[in-house]
Amino acid sequence: MKIATYNVNGINGRLPVLLRWLKKAKPDIVCLQELKAPQDRFPLAAIEKAGYGAIWHGQKSWNGVAILARGKEPEETRRGLPGDADDLHSRYIEAAMNGILVGCLYLPNGNPWPGPKFDYKLAWFRRLQAHGKRLLKLKQPVVLAGDYNVMPTELDVYKAENWKNDALFRPEIRKAYATLVKQGWTDALRELHPDERIYTFWDYFRNAWPRNAGLRIDHLLLNAPLVKRLKQAGVDSEVRGWEKTSDHAPVWIEVTEKVAKRSTVKKKTMKKRAA
DNA sequence: ATGCCTATTATTAATAGA
Numbered sequence: 090m091k092i093a094t095y096n097v098n099g100i101n102g103r104l105p106v107l108l109r110w111l112k113k114a115k116p117d118i119v120c121l122q123e124l125k126a127p128q129d130r131f132p133l134a135a136i137e138k139a140g141y142g143a144i145w146h147g148q149k150s151w152n153g154v155a156i157l158a159r160g161k162e163p164e165e166t167r168r169g170l171p172g173d174a175d176d177l178h179s180r181y182i183e184a185a186m187n188g189i190l191v192g193c194l195y196l197p198n199g200n201p202w203p204g205p206k207f208d209y210k211l212a213w214f215r216r217l218q219a220h221g222k223r224l225l226k227l228k229q230p231v232v233l234a235g236d237y238n239v240m241p242t243e244l245d246v247y248k249a250e251n252w253k254n255d256a257l258f259r260p261e262i263r264k265a266y267a268t269l270v271k272q273g274w275t276d277a278l279r280e281l282h283p284d285e286r287i288y289t290f291w292d293y294f295r296n297a298w299p300r301n302a303g304l305r306i307d308h309l310l311l312n313a314p315l316v317k318r319l320k321q322a323g324v325d326s327e328v329r330g331w332e333k334t335s336d337h338a339p340v341w342i343e344v345t346e347k348v349a350k351r352s353t354v355k356k357k358t359m360k361k362r363a364a
Numbered sequence: 365a366t367g368c369c370t371a372t373t374a375t376t377a378a379t380a381g382a
Contacts, residue, residue, distance in 0.1 A: 098370080098371070098381085099370085099371055099372080102370090102371065102372090123371095123381085125371065125372065126372095149372085149373085150371090150372050150373065150379085150380085151371095151372080151379095151380070151381085198380080198381060198382060199382090200366095200380095200381080200382065201366080238381095238382070251365090252382095255382075256382080257382060290382075292368090292369080292381095292382070293368085293369035293370055293381095294367080294368040294369040294370090295365095295367095295368060295369090296368090297369095304382075306382080336369085336370080336381085336382080
């Protein structure tokens, strides 16, 4: 089973790119961010034609998140991150499917630092930590996937010194991410590729894509039951080179369909021992 | 490097993204 996250940067403007990627990559579950479309402008007919059920939380001009599921309807469990009734940004949606709980998030950018937008980002992070703690009490597999707008370490940025005072790399933000992870999450890409330079975003300007001046800011955090099933992880970076493409590339993990039941393992072990 | 590129919204320019 393949689970992906993709900041599409405008679902209507990028629809041909999204459909092309869905057809090629065939992800089972997709978290989308930056729909940049109001609730009634989500291209449901095209998504359904591509074979996906969907739930989404739109917003005029900015933000917007969605969860797609191949051949089924995601069962929505939450819309909006708890902790601030006044926060009207569409940045979090959550659903269950295939026995997995999926949280799709678009964390605030936070620039410029310092300022109210940076404070909002920190506050949002604290709310995510609080919600993450609650999710970790669940026994079922959980993934928190999306655009976190944070490069966790210097390995995740092409030129760290240029980003020291940027809201995506400020120590407070990296610390907030580290605190979240320490609660019991695993950064799936780093788990399987601990030393590799991997990017998920390349700026439209400064010729960033051709010279591979990228950032790793899109992440999939897994709880322990899902880490056990983690097989592969990667970035479909070629998508960044397509016409009229997003500045992000899709990031994905491959997990086994189901963990072998203990009774099955036991039987096999006993058979081996008997033989 | 407070711009460069790209999108949206509303009208030729402002705002946001990262």
